[in-house]
Amino acid sequence: MGRFSYVANFYFFLVVILSCAEIMVAIDSFDVSRPVYHNVTLSSEDGKFLLGFLDYGGSTRFYLGIWYNVFPTQVIWVANKDNPLNDTSGVLTIRNDGNLVLRNGGGREFWSTNLQNSASVSVSAQLLDTGNLVLKDNNGGSFLWQSFDHPSHATVAGMKLGWDLRIGLDRNLTSWKSSDDPAAGEYTYGIALEGLPQIVIWRGSSIQYRSGPWNGVNFGNVPLRNDLPYTLTAVINDIEVYYQYHMVNNSSDLVSVLTNNGELRLLLRDNDSQTWRPYYEIPEDECSSYGYCGPNAICYITFAERCRCMTGYKPKSQQQWDISVWSGGCELKEQTNCTERQHFLEMKDMKMPEFLQYLVNKSMSLEECRAACLKDCSCTAYANAYVSGQPSGCLRWLGDLTDVRPILVKENQTLFLRISESDLVSESGPKNKNKITIIVVTMSALVCLLSAVLFFIWRRKLRNKGGEHSSEESQETEKENLELPLFNIITIREATQCFSDSNKIGEGGFGPVYKGKLQTGQEIAVKRLAESSYQGLEEFKNEVLLIAKLQHRNLVRLLGCCIHAEERMLIYEYMPNGSLDSFIFGGFNHSRRLLVWRRRYSIIIGISRGLLYLHRDSRLRIIHRDLKASNVLLDSEMNPKISDFGMARSFGEEQLTTRTLKVVGTYGYMAPEYVIDGIYSMKSDIFSFGVLILEIVSGKQNNQFRHPDHDFNLLGHAWQLSLEGKATELIDPLMAVSFPISEVLRCIQVALLCVQLRPEDRPDMSHVLQMLDTESAVLPQPKRPGFFTERYFDETDSLLAGRWTPNHSTSTHSTSTTIEGR
Ligand SMILES: *[C@@H]1O[C@H](CO)[C@@H](O)[C@H](O)[C@H]1NC(C)=O
Ligand SMILES: *[C@@H]1O[C@H](CO)[C@@H](O)[C@H](O)[C@H]1NC(C)=O
Numbered sequence: 001m002g003r004f005s006y007v008a009n010f011y012f013f014l015v016v017i018l019s020c021a022e023i024m025v026a027i028d029s030f031d032v033s034r035p036v037y038h039n040v041t042l043s044s045e046d047g048k049f050l051l052g053f054l055d056y057g058g059s060t061r062f063y064l065g066i067w068y069n070v071f072p073t074q075v076i077w078v079a080n081k082d083n084p085l086n087d088t089s090g091v092l093t094i095r096n097d098g099n100l101v102l103r104n105g106g107g108r109e110f111w112s113t114n115l116q117n118s119a120s121v122s123v124s125a126q127l128l129d130t131g132n133l134v135l136k137d138n139n140g141g142s143f144l145w146q147s148f149d150h151p152s153h154a155t156v157a158g159m160k161l162g163w164d165l166r167i168g169l170d171r172n173l174t175s176w177k178s179s180d181d182p183a184a185g186e187y188t189y190g191i192a193l194e195g196l197p198q199i200v201i202w203r204g205s206s207i208q209y210r211s212g213p214w215n216g217v218n219f220g221n222v223p224l225r226n227d228l229p230y231t232l233t234a235v236i237n238d239i240e241v242y243y244q245y246h247m248v249n250n251s252s253d254l255v256s257v258l259t260n261n262g263e264l265r266l267l268l269r270d271n272d273s274q275t276w277r278p279y280y281e282i283p284e285d286e287c288s289s290y291g292y293c294g295p296n297a298i299c300y301i302t303f304a305e306r307c308r309c310m311t312g313y314k315p316k317s318q319q320q321w322d323i324s325v326w327s328g329g330c331e332l333k334e335q336t337n338c339t340e341r342q343h344f345l346e347m348k349d350m351k352m353p354e355f356l357q358y359l360v361n362k363s364m365s366l367e368e369c370r371a372a373c374l375k376d377c378s379c380t381a382y383a384n385a386y387v388s389g390q391p392s393g394c395l396r397w398l399g400d401l402t403d404v405r406p407i408l409v410k411e412n413q414t415l416f417l418r419i420s421e422s423d424l425v426s427e428s429g430p431k432n433k434n435k436i437t438i439i440v441v442t443m444s445a446l447v448c449l450l451s452a453v454l455f456f457i458w459r460r461k462l463r464n465k466g467g468e469h470s471s472e473e474s475q476e477t478e479k480e481n482l483e484l485p486l487f488n489i490i491t492i493r494e495a496t497q498c499f500s501d502s503n504k505i506g507e508g509g510f511g512p513v514y515k516g517k518l519q520t521g522q523e524i525a526v527k528r529l530a531e532s533s534y535q536g537l538e539e540f541k542n543e544v545l546l547i548a549k550l551q552h553r554n555l556v557r558l559l560g561c562c563i564h565a566e567e568r569m570l571i572y573e574y575m576p577n578g579s580l581d582s583f584i585f586g587g588f589n590h591s592r593r594l595l596v597w598r599r600r601y602s603i604i605i606g607i608s609r610g611l612l613y614l615h616r617d618s619r620l621r622i623i624h625r626d627l628k629a630s631n632v633l634l635d636s637e638m639n640p641k642i643s644d645f646g647m648a649r650s651f652g653e654e655q656l657t658t659r660t661l662k663v664v665g666t667y668g669y670m671a672p673e674y675v676i677d678g679i680y681s682m683k684s685d686i687f688s689f690g691v692l693i694l695e696i697v698s699g700k701q702n703n704q705f706r707h708p709d710h711d712f713n714l715l716g717h718a719w720q721l722s723l724e725g726k727a728t729e730l731i732d733p734l735m736a737v738s739f740p741i742s743e744v745l746r747c748i749q750v751a752l753l754c755v756q757l758r759p760e761d762r763p764d765m766s767h768v769l770q771m772l773d774t775e776s777a778v779l780p781q782p783k784r785p786g787f788f789t790e791r792y793f794d795e796t797d798s799l800l801a802g803r804w805t806p807n808h809s810t811s812t813h814s815t816s817t818t819i820e821g822r
Contacts, residue, residue: 195355294329690754
């Protein structure tokens, strides 16, 4: 919902601008003789920023503010945010003591600059081209006060965020209460000085997010990079601790806003896009949520089991840990005498633990640091403080190590974790050698790439939301033109017994699904779209129409839709046999036995036909993006039908070929380039399809797969067996009835071709069908699969460590992954 309230924000400002349309725009400065009345807007000299009155709460509350003079606008500063005027009599003027003051018609003061000693000088105020409102000494020209030193919820180029230690000035951002109320909300964004400076988001007084400490180059996980439309600089010394950014050229603007729900969002506007495009966001992901894994654990965003204890530690409560409740964290394995813990494990590219109990020494060398740590029984880890130039300084942690994760910015900062001899041995066992390091390298690459995805959806939603408003009245006439049956909500309620729980047959990424029966006796499945997947009415209908036109015997048919107030529903034909996963992953006594090879084979062929249609033959050329066993439904004759096709396209995702903001998908099925780069193409569907074949053949789920001899997932296992010529071992033992072994082996080989690491190596769908269909086809030898193992990377896996290093750098920010379990 947060994103939407934010959208509402934009919409609201449209109103503000319109209501301001008649007013006069004054010059950029004013003094005692020319106050700023409600009917006046002050413009910076270059016209980029305006200062004037804003109204909220349906024009019941009035504020003095500064905003970007563009559409859609963006408020960057509010003076009297906690103390609104209730009429339009406001005036900004200069008091005889030299302070800027905001009064109403009755002379009551609502806000002032509150300076003590400015009475003696002649002053004037000016709105600078940077958006900074300054109070100047007319003689020296020095600033007595500036709005940049008292930020609201946003920063703009040139503004410093952080500390002036000389005067104890802490420039931080405070979120708004709501998009309609600039009063102080719950969140603060600023720089904390404890330990080493780091960027922190607080909710009240508790930390929600921290970047990791300043290491001489970056703020932990937040890169200061210069390949962007803006340059970031930080000044960290004994006098000042701040960062700021500047735009590289004049054709774009950047504003960073602390949203009502505590996210810092960077919005970029360039002349081409004419809108504010989210560019980067923190917290980046779940692992950025402060202390997500509790103490002494590491958070891995790409693992389904997010948290792992550090070496030498075990879960405080195994029970909790087993059910993915991580917050309890980990503790030392056995109460080892501290003298036994004389070794250190190098953990590369980790976010430095939080400064709970710690020591900082800016001059010690790493060797001295190590020696000092060894001497102190409570010392659990150490690291260099700074990585720029010759690494230097010493950080020591005494006690728990909290909020650690692999980071995306690799600066050679290594955390040395204190461990015992036996930990060392288990760490360097033959299988696990260098495991940690490689996980770290790989994971940080993953994280980096994951987060380098654009906010297209958001933008799209933004657009759609606007469209929705304008299309409301044309709703009635539109309905008639729609070829697709529109179901009345009453019909649907009746059919589904008012969406009763007993009629609920599933919950997909886009909302719950209900079974229903129309009065005609026809059975239907009703997908009730989650609010978050809403888009503009017009677009919704267009998309539904397009999807309805996609007809193929291996696709679930869309019968129509239902639009009721804010609700959107899709009506599908009902599939009596449910989804494929309940068959292939069913237990011994279960339906899995029903799936004899013939049936499995025809399901594979059916899915590939459906997919070929989506990829090649349909007019839309749909990429499914979430192909998996639970999205393959079976009709009464066990014919497979792909469901949720077109959903990704229509309900919230951006175009088919480019990068996406949100990696929506299911672990175990997602192609590496999609998970890592956010790049998806038909070849990512092919990857998922390959996984699906292997699952159908083996009766095992890729990401649940465990083998006593190795850590490979199903893909790795299949590949290994195939290399050893033992692919038949993969075949589901429950597939009792005899089967043509060559056909099964061919399917396995085609599957392995589909799951190859590089998208370009994977066949396309028509080729896949050809290979599956033609008995005599000579198949190429598959190369190494992507995501060979979900869990551990071993030393030989250098490809993963090497190839997936970040290779694009346009944008870095949060990526959330929708995981659907079954
Ligand atoms: C704006 O309002 C002030 C005070 O209400 C009034 O004196 C002034 O004439 C108005 N200016 C314009 C341009 O309407
Ligand atoms: C933010 O800054 C204000 C004003 O300098 C200060 O009073 C407040 O304590 C700061 N908040 C945090 C959480 O640092």
